[in-house]
Amino acid sequence: xAHSYTPGLTVTEQATIRRRRLLSxxxxxxxxxxxxxxxxxxVARAELPGKVYPLNLANQLGVAPDEIxxxxxxxxxxxxxxxxxxxxxxxLIKWFKTEVLSPITGVVESLSxxxxxxxxxxxxxxxxxxGYVDGLIVEVIPQQGVVVxxxxxLVQGIFGIGGETRGEIVIAVTSPDEVLTPRHLTPAMKxxxxxxxxxxxxxxxxxxxxxxxxxxxxxxIHDKDLRALLGYxxxxxxxxxxxxxxxxxxxxxxxxxxxxxxxxxLLSAHAGQQASISGATQIRAGVIRPEIxxxxxTSGMQAVAAVAEREGIRIGDQVRVIRDPLFGKIGEVASxxxxxxxxxxxxxxxxxxxxxxxxxxxxxxxxxxxxIEGI
Amino acid sequence: MTVPNPAPKSVIPHPLNxxxxxxxxxxxxxxxxxEKVGDEYRQTYRGEAPTTVEAPFEDVTRGVLNxxxxxxxxxxxxxxxxxxxxxxxxDAKTGVDIYISTSSAGGGLQMMVTGVVQNMTGESAQRxxxxxxxxxxxxxxxxxxxxxxxxxxxxxxxxxxxILMSGGTDGGAVTHVVEMAEYIAAADPRPRFGATYKLxxxxxxxxxxxxxxxxxxxxxxxLVLTDNIRPVLERENLxxxxxxxxxxxxxxVMQQAPGYKKLIEMAGAPIMPTPAAVxxxxxxxxxxxxxxxxxxxxxxxxxxxxxxxxxxxxxxxxANLGMSYSISNVLAEAGLANIMRWVPFTIDExxxxxxxxxxxVRPTTIPQTLDELQIEHAIAREALRLAxxxxxxxATALKGIQQERTISDVFEQQQSGKTLIDMLKLDLIVGSGxxxxxxxxxxxxxxxxxxxxxxxxxxxxxxxxxxxxxxLGVLSAIDEKAATDVFVRDCMVYLGTCVAxxxxxxxxxxxxxxxxTFPDGRxxxxxLSFGDLRLVPLASDQKAxxxxxxxxxxxxxxxxxxxxxxxVQGGVVGLLLDGRGxxxxxxxxxDARVASLKKWYQxxxxxxxxxx
Numbered sequence: 005x006a007h008s009y010t011p012g013l014t015v016t017e018q019a020t021i022r023r024r025r026l027l028s029x030x031x032x033x034x035x036x037x038x039x040x041x042x043x044x045x046x047v048a049r050a051e052l053p054g055k056v057y058p059l060n061l062a063n064q065l066g067v068a069p070d071e072i073x074x075x076x077x078x079x080x081x082x083x084x085x086x087x088x089x090x091x092x093x094x095x096l097i098k099w100f101k102t103e104v105l106s107p108i109t110g111v112v113e114s115l116s117x118x119x120x121x122x123x124x125x126x127x128x129x130x131x132x133x134x135g136y137v138d139g140l141i142v143e144v145i146p147q148q149g150v151v152v153x154x155x156x157x158l159v160q161g162i163f164g165i166g167g168e169t170r171g172e173i174v175i176a177v178t179s180p181d182e183v184l185t186p187r188h189l190t191p192a193m194k195x196x197x198x199x200x201x202x203x204x205x206x207x208x209x210x211x212x213x214x215x216x217x218x219x220x221x222x223x224x225i226h227d228k229d230l231r232a233l234l235g236y237x238x239x240x241x242x243x244x245x246x247x248x249x250x251x252x253x254x255x256x257x258x259x260x261x262x263x264x265x266x267x268x269x270l271l272s273a274h275a276g277q278q279a280s281i282s283g284a285t286q287i288r289a290g291v292i293r294p295e296i297x298x299x300x301x302t303s304g305m306q307a308v309a310a311v312a313e314r315e316g317i318r319i320g321d322q323v324r325v326i327r328d329p330l331f332g333k334i335g336e337v338a339s340x341x342x343x344x345x346x347x348x349x350x351x352x353x354x355x356x357x358x359x360x361x362x363x364x365x366x367x368x369x370x371x372x373x374x375x376i377e378g379i
Numbered sequence: 380m381t382v383p384n385p386a387p388k389s390v391i392p393h394p395l396n397x398x399x400x401x402x403x404x405x406x407x408x409x410x411x412x413x414e415k416v417g418d419e420y421r422q423t424y425r426g427e428a429p430t431t432v433e434a435p436f437e438d439v440t441r442g443v444l445n446x447x448x449x450x451x452x453x454x455x456x457x458x459x460x461x462x463x464x465x466x467x468x469x470d471a472k473t474g475v476d477i478y479i480s481t482s483s484a485g486g487g488l489q490m491m492v493t494g495v496v497q498n499m500t501g502e503s504a505q506r507x508x509x510x511x512x513x514x515x516x517x518x519x520x521x522x523x524x525x526x527x528x529x530x531x532x533x534x535x536x537x538x539x540x541x542i543l544m545s546g547g548t549d550g551g552a553v554t555h556v557v558e559m560a561e562y563i564a565a566a567d568p569r570p571r572f573g574a575t576y577k578l579x580x581x582x583x584x585x586x587x588x589x590x591x592x593x594x595x596x597x598x599x600x601x602l603v604l605t606d607n608i609r610p611v612l613e614r615e616n617l618x619x620x621x622x623x624x625x626x627x628x629x630x631x632v633m634q635q636a637p638g639y640k641k642l643i644e645m646a647g648a649p650i651m652p653t654p655a656a657v658x659x660x661x662x663x664x665x666x667x668x669x670x671x672x673x674x675x676x677x678x679x680x681x682x683x684x685x686x687x688x689x690x691x692x693x694x695x696x697x698a699n700l701g702m703s704y705s706i707s708n709v710l711a712e713a714g715l716a717n718i719m720r721w722v723p724f725t726i727d728e729x730x731x732x733x734x735x736x737x738x739x740v741r742p743t744t745i746p747q748t749l750d751e752l753q754i755e756h757a758i759a760r761e762a763l764r765l766a767x768x769x770x771x772x773x774a775t776a777l778k779g780i781q782q783e784r785t786i787s788d789v790f791e792q793q794q795s796g797k798t799l800i801d802m803l804k805l806d807l808i809v810g811s812g813x814x815x816x817x818x819x820x821x822x823x824x825x826x827x828x829x830x831x832x833x834x835x836x837x838x839x840x841x842x843x844x845x846x847x848x849x850x851l852g853v854l855s856a857i858d859e860k861a862a863t864d865v866f867v868r869d870c871m872v873y874l875g876t877c878v879a880x881x882x883x884x885x886x887x888x889x890x891x892x893x894x895x896t897f898p899d900g901r902x903x904x905x906x907l908s909f910g911d912l913r914l915v916p917l918a919s920d921q922k923a924x925x926x927x928x929x930x931x932x933x934x935x936x937x938x939x940x941x942x943x944x945x946x947v948q949g950g951v952v953g954l955l956l957d958g959r960g961x962x963x964x965x966x967x968x969x970d971a972r973v974a975s976l977k978k979w980y981q982x983x984x985x986x987x988x989x990x991x
Contacts, residue, residue, distance in 0.1 A: 053567070055528055055531070055532065056527075056528055056531045056562075056565040056566070057527070057528050058527040058528065058531075058558075058561070058562070058565075069554075113565065114561070114565075116557070116558075116561055118553065118554065118557045118591055119554050119557050119558045119561065121558060121561060123561065123565050125565075162740050162741070163740045226729055226732070226733060227729070227732035227733050227735070227736045228728075228729060228732060230736075237707075237710070237711040238707060238711075238736075239699055239705070239707055239708030239710075239711040239712070240699055240704065240705055240707065240708050240739075241704070241707070241739050241740055254740075257733075257736075257737045257740060257741070258732075258733040258734075258736040258737050258740075259730075259733040259737070285740075287704060287739065287740060287742060326737070326741045326744055327737070327738075327741070327744040327745070327746075327747055327751075328734060328737075328747065328748065328751055329747065329748055331737065347747055348747065348748055348749055348987070349745075349746055349747065349748065349749055349751070349752040349819055350819035350820065350987055351745065351817070351819050353745065368747070369744075369745055369747055371743050371744055371745050372744045372745060372747055374741070
């Protein structure tokens with residue numbers, strides 16, 4: 005029964021990670037395997053097909069759909085500019101002439117003699133995919149993207165908003181249980197990744213936006229402040245495309261929760277270094293957690309250490325309680341009773357005994373415990 | 380509307396005496412062991428483990444093996460040999476005869492459907508997809524009010540697992556269907572999983588448009604043509620489209636999700652989408668007992684509602700109403716006040732909001748304190764309520780068809796497409812899903828469903844004992860006897876019967892007089908006042924007769940003030956006499972509401988400390 009536990013978030017000084025960088029549609033890969041890339045370097049490019057505008061020529065000309073061929077000025081594949089004549093009728097009296105003009109600049113994509121419809125497409129938009137992290141291209145997936153590998157320090161958060169960005173790490177507070185207030189945020193933090201402590205208030209969020217920080221890494225936030233920041237109540241945790249001015253990463257959860265000591269000291273040790281961060285979170289299939297990646301520079305790459313598969317939870321493992329009443333507390337596994345135990349709700353569940361730093365102990369349902377992973 | 384189609388029967392070469400079945404849910408993978416004991420099949424052990432579609436595992440079979448490993452530990456039977464399941468049985472303590480599974484992990488089957496007229500073919504397509512166990516992410520129709528380029532943009536940005544196209548009656552105009560095919564071709568939609576494979580598309584519209592659709596979409600999608608779901612305006616023919624959806628789900632979609640290829644190889648019968656399997660069970664219950672029922676499966680991400688009224692089966696899925704992944708969305712949709720109205724204590728808004736969000740980001744946690752349990756039960760009531768509203772809006776008679784009117788209908792301006800859900804004709808409510816199946820006290824499940832659905836008159840309630848309906852749904856496709864045995868003996872737990880007079884009055888006023896005659900001849904007479912909630916013990920195997928004389932403004936299925944005598948069935952909870960009035964209105968004043976909730980919860984012994 006070692007299997008009932010929640011895989012935890014990784015907080016580790018040393019990891020070799022790979023990130024798949026894939027275009028959303030086929031395109032061109034700009035780099036080759038074995039090449040070193042920078043986080044802000046384009047690695048692949050695609051042309052996003054332009055918007056499609058259907059136009060019913062048959063209706064506009066007042067002819068049957070299968071006759072539209074006769075009235076066309078432009079054929080499928082022809083380029084058109086806005087207000088250029090696409091089709092026209094040929095009346096005996098010139099006054100009755102009807103011209104159908106193109107509403108956009110683009111190309112005539114297709115014509116249908118069943119519906120009398122012409123499809124016009126705007127010119128494509130170029131999408132560039134960046135490397136995201138400084139690292140080595142270890143795999144090229146033709147037309148789709150690449151796999152970048154990097155030796156780094158890695159911190160996973162529990163929830164975030166906003167997309168990928170990068171910047172220098174700056175520690176704004178002195179301890180993991182300190183609240184990040186507006187006075188901590190100075191103009192010098194513009195474009196940087198600011199690490200706070202246990203909580204950020206709505207005033208400090210506003211201030212962060214004014215300052216123009218690139219990212220914020222915080223223990224907790226109130227749901228109501230998140231709602232105010234986003235402008236709506238987040239129903240399902242699928243994020244990454246929000247545009248609130250910065251990327252926000254919560255390391256612990258909602259409320260005022262001191263950042264785990266290990267997370268705070270790791271980030272503090274890398275103050276002044278460049279980091280790549282992403283707020284994208286998807287708590288469903290193929291879970292994605294927000295992350296802070298601090299590449300180790302350009303020293304020789306090591307072989308990818310196989311991620312040791314955990315055998316389950318063990319006595320002595322560091323764990324975090326992830327549900328009230330002891331939410332956010334960190335301790336270590338003291339014992340793992342195998343029998344089911346009745347908890348105050350009267351449910352019979354598997355529990356574990358957790359020893360906290362103050363010497364106190366508590367029985368907690370195993371599902372309400374998260375391993376703190378990473379070495 | 381037709382009944383759901385069970386998966387095609389597989390031919391199993393050896394006798395089935397030991398069966399292991401799993402359901403890979405969005406949060407947990409639940410495994411059960413079924414063994415033949417004497418002449419009958421019984422569910423003997425269960426195990427569960429977190430679903431492992433997610434990183435770091437990204438292989439659904441890990442969770443399956445972990446859940447089965449729990450069964451191994453509990454039962455002492457050796458089922459696994461490394462990463463393989465030992466089949467068939469080698470001896471009394473080694474192996475199983477078959478492994479079967481259902482799955483809703485990975486977000487289930489997400490479909491986009493298209494029709495010509497939104498509330499005609501659009502709705503028929505939606506019903507076909509829902510009946511096949513899908514989540515419908517959008518319904519596009521020629522008259523849905525969106526501009527053509529908006530439709531194309533929408534198709535392009537959504538990444539469905541599959542598209543179902545319908546539209547037009549056979550022999551009717553083809554233009555609109557072809558137009559929609561052109562939009563889809565222009566959008567060139569990409570599937571959610573796997574960038575390189577073609578998106579499966581089922582065409583079930585006007586058969587005359589098949590050649591054109593084939594020409595337009597044949598190259599761009601994995602196109603499958605099937606019979607029209609609305610061959611004539613007056614009739615739906617959903618079965619062929621549903622079957623095709625099911626086939627494509629197995630052939631294409633599941634092949635792409637992490638680990639599913641392995642899962643399909645492990646299983647001895649086709650994997651069914653969880654809702655399709657639950658649908659099979661619900662439909663079987665209704666048919667076997669000739670009753671009208673509403674079934675609900677409330678999960679972590681979604682809530683499925685099934686109904687069978689007068690033999691017509693319907694299913695809807697509320698994709699973002701659930702108790703873990705989607706819990707925050709229940710708050711967003713229901714509003715804080717609606718959730719708080721069920722909580723019998725005071726809690727500040729900020730704390731509650733933070734707690735709900737914390738559950739959303741850590742969906743596998745369980746309530747550890749009584750307060751937390753009560754909050755989850757409050758949220759569940761709202762999720763159940765909202766999902767039924769959604770179901771009522773889709774489980775309707777066909778819209779847009781001509782109705783014959785007689786002179787008596789002249790003053791009744793009733794439109795076509797009336798909802799089929801008639802709470803007065805409802806015989807049975809069946810609850811399933813973690814929060815209902817695993818509620819520490821069965822009365823909690825019963826009251827959650829009564830509060831959310833507000834059954835009228837006399838209604839029986841039951842619950843899936845430990846959440847095994849999906850397993851039995853897929854089992855019924857290969858061995859009906861085994862599925863029926865386990866269903867009757869181990870799965871279905873009858874909670875009891877709710878008697879709820881319709882009408883309202885002041886607290887303490889007479890609602891109805893009742894006389895219950897028990898099987899031993901004992902008679903319990905009493906008065907039910909407005910604001911009363913009363914629980915009368917009546918065991919599962921017992922029936923009693925209840926004679927009710929409602930007050931003159933109160934109705935009990937037969938009209939205002941008309942006396943009614945009914946036979947009622949007991950259950951593990953008993954007979955619930957609900958004098959709280961219908962529609963159920965809670966006091967608006969906070970203190971009065973908390974007092975009422977406490978009184979009711981106390982009256983039925985809902986939580987520890989409130990035992991009767």
